[in-house]
Amino acid sequence: MxxxxxxxxxxxxxxxQIVQQVRHALRLGLLRQxxxxxxxxxxxxxxxxxxxxxxxxYRELEHDxxxxxxxxxxxxxxxxxxxxxxxxxxxxxxxxxxxxAKARLAGLDDESIEALFRxxxxxxxxxxxx
Amino acid sequence: MTAVLRxxxxxxxxxxxxxxxxxxxxxxxxxxxxxxxxxxAGKSTLLNLAVGTLTPTSGTIEVLGGRPASGAAQLxxxxxxxxxxxxxxxxxxxxxxxxxxxxxxxxDGALAQTRIQQLGLDPGQRAGKLSGGQRAQLALTLGVxxxxxxLILDEPVASLDPLARREFLQDLMQAVAExxxxxVLSSHLVSDVDRACDYLIVLVESRxxxxxxxxxxxxxxxxxxxxxxxxxxxxADQQVITASHTDRQSTLLVRTEAPILDPAWTVSELTxxxxxxxxxxxxxxxxxxxxxxxxxxx
Numbered sequence: 233m234x235x236x237x238x239x240x241x242x243x244x245x246x247x248x249q250i251v252q253q254v255r256h257a258l259r260l261g262l263l264r265q266x267x268x269x270x271x272x273x274x275x276x277x278x279x280x281x282x283x284x285x286x287x288x289x290y291r292e293l294e295h296d297x298x299x300x301x302x303x304x305x306x307x308x309x310x311x312x313x314x315x316x317x318x319x320x321x322x323x324x325x326x327x328x329x330x331x332x333a334k335a336r337l338a339g340l341d342d343e344s345i346e347a348l349f350r351x352x353x354x355x356x357x358x359x360x361x362x
Numbered sequence: 363m364t365a366v367l368r369x370x371x372x373x374x375x376x377x378x379x380x381x382x383x384x385x386x387x388x389x390x391x392x393x394x395x396x397x398x399x400x401x402x403a404g405k406s407t408l409l410n411l412a413v414g415t416l417t418p419t420s421g422t423i424e425v426l427g428g429r430p431a432s433g434a435a436q437l438x439x440x441x442x443x444x445x446x447x448x449x450x451x452x453x454x455x456x457x458x459x460x461x462x463x464x465x466x467x468x469x470d471g472a473l474a475q476t477r478i479q480q481l482g483l484d485p486g487q488r489a490g491k492l493s494g495g496q497r498a499q500l501a502l503t504l505g506v507x508x509x510x511x512x513l514i515l516d517e518p519v520a521s522l523d524p525l526a527r528r529e530f531l532q533d534l535m536q537a538v539a540e541x542x543x544x545x546v547l548s549s550h551l552v553s554d555v556d557r558a559c560d561y562l563i564v565l566v567e568s569r570x571x572x573x574x575x576x577x578x579x580x581x582x583x584x585x586x587x588x589x590x591x592x593x594x595x596x597x598a599d600q601q602v603i604t605a606s607h608t609d610r611q612s613t614l615l616v617r618t619e620a621p622i623l624d625p626a627w628t629v630s631e632l633t634x635x636x637x638x639x640x641x642x643x644x645x646x647x648x649x650x651x652x653x654x655x656x657x658x659x660x
Contacts, residue, residue, distance in 0.1 A: 277532050283535060
């Protein structure tokens with residue numbers, strides 16, 4: 233069983249924080265197939281948040297095929313995210329480090345690097361959608 | 363019929379002063395509604411009209427399909443915890459529960475006992491000896507054990523310290539999850555209640571400024587900043603809530619259903635607090651007629 237926590241300063245909505253924490257736990261192997269998520273009642277009693285917020289998060293996870301609700305019992309993990317992509321992390325990290333070194337050589341400071349990454353990321357995402 | 367509260371042109375006047383003016387609302391059931399506004403805005407008046415301890419001067423109000431306080435059945439459906447969570451100082455906790463059982467046909471005695479136990483309270487203790495947080499919890503216990511369809515709470519957490527506030531909201535949310543309860547709670551601070559609520563009413567100077575599902579509100583309000591510009595030149599579907607200008611720059615808070623396409627604007631999302639503050643600080647209708655929105659630049 234995992235426990236959720238909310239960060240009030242991120243600007244990320246509470247529902248999305250719950251979704252992200254479940255996905256994160258799945259990726260790290262903290263949650264495995266067949267295991268149960270905390271019940272809605274437990275989550276709201278712990279975080280003092282609206283039950284609909286938790287329901288919405290669980291519905292989204294269900295829609296993504298990660299969990300399944302068993303009425304009257306609870307919500308259970310149906311799939312893990314600790315997949316093959318983990319193996320690709322190493323080489324990608326090396327590429328990124330090389331790129332960062334290049335960016336620094338070109339005279340970019342931290343802020344410019346972040347801005348450049350964010351705009352490229354956004355335009356790539358938009359291109360994917362379009 | 364799925365409205366928990368429906369008001370049509372609702373108004374309340376105390377002698378010469380209107381405490382609530384032209385209030386029209388349609389709130390669906392199963393929501394936790396935050397009624398937010400500064401002190402003296404008319405929040406308590408609206409809640410008292412919903413409970414039936416006040417009668418309207420104008421317009422109509424309907425709660426769960428019935429007229430407030432119109433009979434025993436209506437009274438049983440609505441729970442009310444008044445401002446500062448009043449209890450009888452001379453009565454013990456057990457007395458309060460007995461009183462609740464006698465006065466409420468749908469009283470859930472087991473639930474009340476369990477809650478008092480979980481709170482670690484001694485049933486023999488007098489309410490006058492309880493801390494503010496414990497008294498609030500006792501009042502909530504009475505409200506919840508009545509098993510209402512709608513629970514109305516007037517500033518329930520205003521006088522509580524942060525820990526008691528959190529514990530109170532945890533218990534309230536648990537009751538909502540267990541009992542399919544609709545809740546309306548008022549607060550002068552949105553940060554106190556924003557996570558607990560999924561529906562918002564902002565009341566300022568006796569008028570409802572904005573009302574709706576919180577997620578929808580957040581998805582349709584944006585802050586735009588860019589080169590100075592007269593707000594009247596914006597597309598017709600962008601409603602300006604607040605505007606501030608320097609000699610070069612304009613910062614606008616707009617409400618719109620459509621995406622903002624003008625590349626001159628830097629668009630950012632709002633927190634619920636930003637949104638509420640914008641509606642609270644917005645010039646009232648009277649001011650707006652006098653003051654030009656943007657003076658001519660020389």
